[in-house]
Amino acid sequence: MVAFLACVLLMLIGLYVVVAKRNIMKMVIGFSLMEYAVNLFFALVGFKKDALAPIITEQAQVRDLAARSFVDPVPQALVLTSIVIGLATTALMLALAMRIYEKYKTFDIAEIRRLKG
């Protein structure tokens, strides 16, 4: 339970960084923090103490109730997918941030406001 709450806390820290920081590179870092927190949370959902990786081996067959001694593999697969998506979004975000810097010569979000309203 503590671990779950820590994940939520990490996510909120990320959200704070995205919302409160003026430097767009820091906003990207904040977004990555949020992403990691959610991934960690998802991975923890499938976690089980003292359980084995979900691969059928001799060691696993020795233990009775093999099903109960495996961790849930689905969240791990999903987190892997979501990490890949996170890679794509982070790369795109950084690319945008670089192009913005070329145009505006600043990372300060308060000075990047040519759009009205």
Next chain:
Amino acid sequence: MDSHFLPLFVALPLLGAFLVPLLLKLAQELADVLANVIGALLVSVSVYGLLSQLWGTGTAVHWAGNWRFIGIAMVFDSLTALVVLTVNVVGFCALLYSVRYLGHYTARWKFYTLFLLMLAGLNGLAISGDLFNMFVFIEIAAVASYSLVAFGTEAEELEAGFKYMVLGEVGGAALLFGIALLYARASTLNLAHISQVLTPGTPLFWFVVATLLIGFAVKMAMVPFHAWLPDAHPSAPAPVSAMLSGVFIKVVGVYAMARLVFNVFGLSRELAPAFFNLLIGFGIVSIVAGGLLAYAQKDYKRLLAYSSISQIGYILVGLGIGNEWAIVGALFHVLAHAMGKGLLFLAAGSVDAQAGTRDLEKLRGLERTMPVTAWSHILGSLSLAGVPPFAGFFSKLFIIIGAIQARMYWLAVLAALFSAVTLGYLTRVVNRAFFSRKGEEPTPARESGGTMAIAMLLLVVLSVLGGILFVPVLDNVIRPAAQVLLNGTGYAGQILGGP
């Protein structure tokens, strides 16, 4: 029913996105042709899907790898039919329009690749019967749309793209968090299985609903979460604006939310009045704020973007009222607004490309120089504002009938009133940009011909037909789709119970 055509909705645009850069080596024009062929094929597959629903072959389910009940499910029911039809028809018109419009952009193959990826994401979301797949397709569509918004790589476009991306991804993180919680509770990702396992009403359940609602609220630009939309939609190239405003926010936001709320969580107005009142509340705030802010805009496309926020409000109100007429109205509005707003953004792009400005203060008398664009815009405005006999009139009428049936008379009055506001700000554009007072010289411009005109006329015809033929459209397309939502958790039986 034969369900093997289902993967085509994703496979075709993905194939196109892959082939466009390869064919570039042979000839530039092949990219145009290929993208449009893919668009046309997608429309035909959607029509085939719709017809198969009409012939009563029931819900089609395709299990990936033929692993029944274990593999990833793709589901095609009447609601999916409506959504993919909207996506692909507007997508095809936008692709057709792009052929001519992209003349002044370099690297048009990148545009087509990204556009087809976005189509793949939207179609995939519509046919997905699996929670995590929905998320993946939402992200595919979203990442493609972020780069399309910044496609021009001018300072303003990059700024809008970055803003859109940061907010969109915070919404995405909220969605993923909600999905993780839901998985922790249900231990399955199949939508049908979740709806059978889930016990509504617990605090955790409401926490999941709230988390997902925040995610979807950002994606569909409900009013407190709308800050990105008026920047992002006008900054994109015109065909992308048409796609984002016309389809994207509705599929990624409204469709995905409606599917989860009605079919998976099994919520209805009787079970959870507070939740539905919340939807109505968000809807009203969106209608009012979007409508009033649209009045104040000087930029043509920005005005249309605020108008989209307002129209999304109508759809939310329709879903929130939650009786049959209101849901029918909301779904009809999805269709009518997609055609109407798509058309308006295409017309705005045509004006922008020819007259060189979108500033309503500077545009004058374009009706004389650009008659096709002007009349497309006028007819589109009439449809959107709810003037009979266009499609937009009937959708709003049904929402109002629903409100009256639910004895929410003030809501009916408000909806009718803001229909007039919509007409007001759209008439303002028409008066400013397309007609001129005596003695005023029209802004120098030439009619944009070729595929741009064809795409606009196509959407005009569809908007008019949607209104004139509203009885067959209603009975064959909208009402079955509304039945899917009203059926609630009966959705699970449709998927798991079939032969």
